[in-house]
Amino acid sequence: MESNSQSRFPLGRQSSLAPEKHIVSDSFTASHEVDGGIDSGLRLMYMTNDGDLEGMKELLDSGTSVKYTDIDGRTALHIAACQGNADVVDFLLKNGAQVDAMDRWGSTPLADAIYYKNTDVVKLLELHGAKPAMAPMHVENAHEIPEYEIDPRELDFSKSVNITKGTFCVALWRGTKVAVKKLGEELFTDDDKVWVGHRLSMMFELELSSFDISFPLLSTLFFVFLLVFSKAFRDELALLQKIRHPNVVQFLGAVTQSSPMMIITEYLPKGDLRAFLKQKGALKPIMALKLALDIARGMNYLHEHKPEAIIHRDLEPENILRDDSGHLKVADFGLSKLMKFTKTVKEDGPFMRQEDSWRYVAPEVLKHEEYDTKVDVFSFALILEEMIEGCPPFSTKQEIEVAKAYVANERPPFEASQKLYAHGLRELIEDCWEEQPSRRPTFQQIIIRLEEINRILLHRRRWKVEALGTEGDENHVANPP
Incomplete structure (x- = not known):
């Protein structure tokens, strides 16, 4: 850029990203x-x-x-x-x-x-070649740079491994492997842009059939998406700074002063719960309860966060990670929401998510109704049932059909042996996916009920070991009785 003047141009429409936009009176020419x-x-x-x-x-x-x-x-x-x-x-x-x-x-x-x-x-x-660009979160003075800011030159991507398509990867930072979430237009393919264009056209009720659906138009729509996505990135960053719990992924720092912007968190090499369930299949109740308690404790921390409760809104097996000891940690707060001094939240516009992520979404979100922390309780119920059943909820249905089923108050069937749902486990799942959110328990109540079921199962297991002298595989059941 050329040398800057110490003057400010005050007339007309101001920058689209300026904190306060105004229009000076036309009489001031x-x-x-x-x-x-x-x-x-x-x-x-x-x-x-x-x-x-x-x-x-x-x-x-x-x-x-x-x-x-x-x-x-x-x-x-x-x-x-x-x-x-x-x-x-x-x-x-x-x-x-x-x-x-x-x-x-x-x-x-x-x-x-x-x-x-x-x-x-x-x-x-x-x-003339203008492209949508994701703006870094620049500050005016060096002392305003946040303490968590990481110099991108400290991140070694020479042996980087992608964790998920385009967004998460593993890098080396100060001798430690870390998970890096990037934000930038270069992360999206042309196919992604076409998808976003059509999704946004639906959101804003644009009739694309009346337009020449050229790449510039899709690029423009994609830029709107980038602005939405940028806000989600900043919101996620703000949330991660507030949280610290053994069952929530640890935030290490971020790159905000250059592009692409990045969020750096601890790297959990054992992968996510989805991969674990694919490998193990149906879990015995004793193992399912252990993992469910990890999830419930992490979620209870988020919901009880003061002064603002944190709603995850995207709780699914892919967003729950395993540490070296096999314990679970809640991760990926890209869709999270702070619930401040109101009892419920309502979206300003349609809820942005891809169609392949609707399998764990509460019906009130799908219907664009007001919602609260109980949307996470609904998702938790589906995950808990999946651990017992050994397959995702409504595994034979397409994603859009699953969403319609939830809205129609249909729930995944209990097909595993009822013995695996004994001691109130089935009742707990049914309470958690109640149609009326107010009737679903809180995670604090869920923890109490899970601990009681776990106590009973451990007691019966000890009795069986003492009586029969056998222990068996506590992690997996290939053929449920």
């Missing part, structure tokens, strides 16, 4: 300012705001840089994109304006044009 003998770069921005192409040409011919930035890092192209003047945008681009210039808040001309719904400008910028 550029002519009142230009007469003051201000810097020629700032004069260029005033003329851009007014669409004065002749005046802009004179300034550029006299040596004024088209890449001039004000104190906020905004360029004339930012101003033109906000105002929606395609002729001015075209003029600036043909005279060497930087198409992806980023202001102090991380907003580009394309981001501003999208925010203010200036469709012609969006198309023009994309034709």
Whole structure:
């Protein structure tokens, strides 16, 4: 960027990512300012705001840089994109304006044009190579950089291994293996962008059939998704800083001052609960209870967090990790929600998740109704039953059919032997997936009931060992009685 002026351009629409956006009264025109003998770069921005192409040409011919930035890092192209003047945008681009210039808040001309719904400008910028970009969380002063900030140069990806498609990978940090979650457009394939485009068109009720469904349009829709995803990333980061519990994955730090942004957590090499269940199949109740207690204790900590309860909203086997001792830890807070001083939460818009992640979602979320911490209790019930049954809930149904079944108050069948659900275990599962959230128990109540069932099973197991002198395999049952 060119050298910055210590002046700020105050007129018209402000940056789409600025904390406070405002529009100055039209009566406060550029002519009142230009007469003051201000810097020629700032004069260029005033003329851009007014669409004065002749005046802009004179300034550029006299040596004024088209890449001039004000104190906020905004360029004339930012101003033109906000105002929606395609002729001015075209003029600036043909005279060497930087198409992806980023202001102090991380907003580009394309981001501003999208925010203010200036469709012609969006198309023009994309034709000149503008791409959606994920803005780092820049701070003004070095002392404002958070304590958890990790220098990306300390992360060694030379022997990196992907944990999940595109998002999580293992890296080396200060001699220790860590899990790294990245955020950036380069993580998404063109197929992902097509999916996002169609999903967002449904969300915002756009009739794509009436448009030319070209890649620029999908790219624009994808940029909207990136903004949503960026907020989720920041929310997840804010949450991870607040939590510390043996049954919750440990947050180590983050990269927020450069792109791609990253969240770094402890690495658990034994993988997730999904992989464990695929390997083991149906678990005996004694093992299922041990794992269920780990999940319940982690979730109880989140729900009892003060002063704000934390709703996970994405509790499923893939988001529950195993440590070296075989204990479970709740992970991946990308969809989590802080429940502050209200009893319920309601989404501002449709709940963003891919169709292949609906198998563990509570019906009130699927119906876009108000919900509370009990959505996690519903998910927990499905996971607990899966550990006993040895297969995911409604394993023969497609994801969308599973969602419809939950909304219709259908629940996965109990097909394993009733002996495996003895001592109140089946009743607990049924209570946890009750249709009415208020009738579902809290995790504190769940822990008490699980511990009592576990006590009975351990007592019977000791009695059996003493009476028969046999112990058996406590982890796996291939053919349930």
